[in-house]
Structures are given as structure tokens and as C-alpha cells.
Amino acid sequence: MPVAALRGRGEMDTLVLTAADGAHAELYLAGAHLTSWVPAGAAEQLFVSARSAYTPGTAIRGGVPVIFPQFGPGPIPRHGFARTSTWEVAAAGESPTGAARATLALRDSETTRRVWPFAFEAQLGVELLGQTITVSLGIGNPGPAPLTFTAALHTYVAVADIARATVEGLAGVPYRDQTRGNASVVDEAPGLTFEREVDRLYVRTPRELRLHDGRGPDARVVAIHADGFPDAVVWNPWAEKARALDDLADDEYQRFVCIEAAAAAEPVVVALGARWTGAQRLTLL
Numbered sequence: 001m002p003v004a005a006l007r008g009r010g011e012m013d014t015l016v017l018t019a020a021d022g023a024h025a026e027l028y029l030a031g032a033h034l035t036s037w038v039p040a041g042a043a044e045q046l047f048v049s050a051r052s053a054y055t056p057g058t059a060i061r062g063g064v065p066v067i068f069p070q071f072g073p074g075p076i077p078r079h080g081f082a083r084t085s086t087w088e089v090a091a092a093g094e095s096p097t098g099a100a101r102a103t104l105a106l107r108d109s110e111t112t113r114r115v116w117p118f119a120f121e122a123q124l125g126v127e128l129l130g131q132t133i134t135v136s137l138g139i140g141n142p143g144p145a146p147l148t149f150t151a152a153l154h155t156y157v158a159v160a161d162i163a164r165a166t167v168e169g170l171a172g173v174p175y176r177d178q179t180r181g182n183a184s185v186v187d188e189a190p191g192l193t194f195e196r197e198v199d200r201l202y203v204r205t206p207r208e209l210r211l212h213d214g215r216g217p218d219a220r221v222v223a224i225h226a227d228g229f230p231d232a233v234v235w236n237p238w239a240e241k242a243r244a245l246d247d248l249a250d251d252e253y254q255r256f257v258c259i260e261a262a263a264a265a266e267p268v269v270v271a272l273g274a275r276w277t278g279a280q281r282l283t284l285l
């Protein structure tokens, strides 16, 4: 079956997507949260913390949290309410090419309007086949006024050892260093490596970045392609911040890099009756 509805951890509703070639993924309705992506014939590509809560209303630590309608801190809860809301299944099935796909939907409700008084229609789509998965976020504006938001797909890509991981494609791209009061920085180093906390909002990035997990010819390489999201956030909390996060084991920071397709440097404005879409496509090379 391309899409099966199951109970996941915490007895929460999930969809398990299985493509014709065996690639598979797991999507929680809570948060429209992708928690697993296993390309055909390969191993798990996403990190999820062993300490994560699986409780409605609490974001899962890892996978792909959906950040909407606010990236980071601000007037509403940090990173918005999409990741703590329960979404509905809007569509599920198989494409003519054998890809498994599902679409989840979230609309404004009394609960969302209490913290954010705007009407919206959000859709989160997942489609996978072979070595590629595409996660897309669509935001429609039913009115009555222009809709303004920031958003991100907060993707936790698993790595064997953060100290040997490199992100390529960001040389010369200005970023706001969120570990230094959002100081504006340009780094010309060809690859971003990790030896301390990294929390950077890169503004207007190239469409494709590459994560090298390990060094040399044996490194695993994941290409991360974004459409519609102009920015990218790269985050790893490192040891001290990891200790402060209850839902992350002390040493788990060594096992992931967050590479987030983001629309965060400038808010997106959607005209009345219009729709915005952004997507992130991951390919195991």
C-alpha cells in the first residue's frame, strides 16, 4: 500500500508512505511532522531524538518540524503553531511513476485565531521515490486582507559525526549570526564545518546546498534543493545548548545538522485569494 494510516509513538496518528521501489517515510498528523525518510535501498536519513516527546501539542525533536507562521521568537510561541497543531489528511496515494505521496491540511481555527488573528489554508505535501523526497508547504490566503508570515522546513539531517560534517554552497552568502545578536557576517570559506554552536540565517542562498557526512570519497552526500524559500538556516546547538534541551540527549548534537529551507529574513506577503508555495527536495547522491 503506498500510504498506510497507523498509530505511531505515543499512540499518535501517522501515515507511512511506501513508494513502488521501497523508499519509505513516516509522517505524523501532529505538526505534519515528517519523522523518517529511508530512500530505496538506503538507511535512515533524518535524525529524531531518542528523548523526543510524542505528545499532542508538543513539537517532536527532529525530523522536519513545519515552522509557520513565525520563524523564531516573536509575538506568538517560538517557531509558530503549525508544529504543535494537528493536521488533517487531504490526499494520499501513488503517482503514475510509483512515488508515494500525501498531503496534510491545516486551516485557521478558534485556537489559532486566538494567538494569530488571520485566516489561512496551509498544506504540507510529501512525495518520495528512489533517492529523493520532496516536502512542500503551501499557504493560501482566503482573506479578507493580505497575509504576512515567515516559515521554514526545519530539517534535521542525520550525520555520523558532526565534527566531520560539511555544508557546501554557502560561501560568500551573507548571514545573520544568531549566536552573536544577529550580527551580519560573510564567510568566504568553501565549506561550513562545525566546532561550536552554529545558528545562522543565510539570506538569499543558492537553490542547492550539499551536506557531506564524513570526509573524502566515502562521504555520504545529501543534496538539499529549495524552491520558493529564499533563505536557509543552519543550526547545531553543540554541547552546552544540547544539555539545556530536555528533549535532546547530551551527546545527540553530534548526530545531526539542521538545514532549513526558510522564508525568514523578510516576511512573505500573500495577496487576498492568492497562494504561496515553497518546497525542499532532498536527494541522497
Ligand code: BG6
Pocket (backbone or CB within 6 Å): 078, 079, 154, 178, 199, 200, 233, 235, 260
Ligand atoms: C533554529 C533556530 O531554527 O531552531 C535556533 O535558528 C533554535 O535559534 C532552533 O534554537 C531550535 O528551536 P526549537 O524551538 O525547536 O528548540
